[in-house]
Structures are given as C-alpha cells and as structure tokens.
Amino acid sequence: MLTDAEIKEIKDLCKETRQNIVKMVYNAASGHIGGSLSAVELLTVLFHKCMKNVPQWHRSEDFDKRDRFVLSKGHVSPAYYSVLSQLGYFGKEELLTFRKFGSRLQGHPTPLCPGVEVATGSLGQGLSIACGISLALKLNKNNANVFVLMGDGELQEGSVWEGFMNASHRKLDNLVAIIDRNRLQIDGETEKIKSLDPLDEKIKAFGWNVIEIDGHDIQAIYDAIETAKKNTSPTAIIANTIKGRGVSFMENNAGWHGKAPKKEEYEKAMQELA
16 A cells, blocks of 8 residues: 555656656657556556666666566657656656657667667567566566556557467466556547457456556556566556546547647646646
8 A cells, every 4th residue: 555645756756757758759849649648657656666676776686686567558658768767767858869869768669778678669569578578587487577568559469469368378477467548549449440348358368367447546556566466377457547648638639649749739738737
C-alpha cells in the first residue's frame, strides 16, 4: 500500500512527465503524443515504485539483479525518456534533443539511451523479446522480473499471441505484460478496426493470469504490479486508460496519435497541465 505522501509524489512526477511529453513533441515538431500521455501513470509507478532498476546498478556488481523493461509500444518514447531522466539516467536538459539528429533520444528507443535494454518500435514484437529475456533469466537462475508495456492496437498482430502462448508453455512467472488499453490506434477505434474484446478472456485462454484496472489509478497500478510479481504464471495487466490524458482536446481523439501541436495548441495544453 502506498502512503498518501508517495501517491502525491507520483502525481507530481506524472504532472512533470505530461509537461515534458508536450514540450518534447512540440520542440521536435514530431512524435506520438496521445499514447505517451495515456501511459504516464503506468510507467511512473512501475519505474519509481515497483522495479529493481536504478542507474547505480548499471555501474555495479548488482547489474545482473536489475529488473528488465521492454517498451513494446516504442513510439511512446517521450513518456519513457521523461521517467528515465527523473531517475537520473541522464540530465533532464537532454529531453529537448528528442528526435534531433545525433541525439540519444530517438523517436523509438535504442540502447544508445542509458536505461534502455532493447531497441523497439516494430509493433507486435516486444512481448516475444520479453519472453526471450524472461527465459534466459530463468535458465541462469536469476530472480529478476521482466516487464513489457504494450499498446492495445498492437495486440492485433499475430506474433503477440504466439508470445502469450510461448510464455505460458515456458511457465514464465517472472514476466508481466502491461497493456495500455486506451482503445484507440492510428486509424481509429480498436474495436472497429479489429475487435479485441473480450480481451481478458482471450488472454486467460492462453494460460495467463489477468488483472484489469484503471490505468490512471496510482494505487491500483501499484497493487496490480506487486500482485503480478508474486503470481506463479505470467500475468497480464489490462490498464484501461484515456488516450491524450490530461489535455482536453487530445483526450479520446485518435487524431492525436502521432502529430505535434501547433503553437496555440501547445500553449493551451501547457496551460491545462500547469
């Protein structure tokens, strides 16, 4: 259970990350803003409260004990980079190099960026990558956990379901998949493009534990992740979220999947996030 002080801390960090996302995408005149805003609480709680992974571990004998993270929906890198900067992987001033030529903070994450385990961006592949890492850890008798953040649109890829099947077959109880269920993808509503519901029952049919939560509820996210870490089978957390969360004219609007705000829109968004 998080304390009131911890919840306030997370809310403040989330506010900062939402501001950073809008600044980064506006400054780059390019980027994926809607899905980044929907994933803020998920990434913030995971990295700040649940994962064993801090910059110091990457320079010490504890390196192999760190939990691993795969951002399967690699296009929401602005949220990821903001959280990594809060943890001290690099200075916050570097955020405004996002998508610039030669920057370590590219549109999709690569291991050139401190704290990033694997390059991602081709949707539908992150879960299979996470399965491989999870299996390797088990074979090495390493108790670290593996977390993968997925978008719901990418669940329409067949490789995702191969990953679900493989994880169950291999009994990868060290694997936690967090699904950002904002119900929108670049072309519109997921349920109109290729229906996923009943998503919980489909994933359960592949032998997974499933926990469904409000993906903006800090305590619910923390409880779900901590429960998942104790399960004896791979666990999927279906986090119901709002695409564009925090900016009124971006919320539940598929048009904001992958475009940058103009000056007036930027100023209005920052005003709402102040």
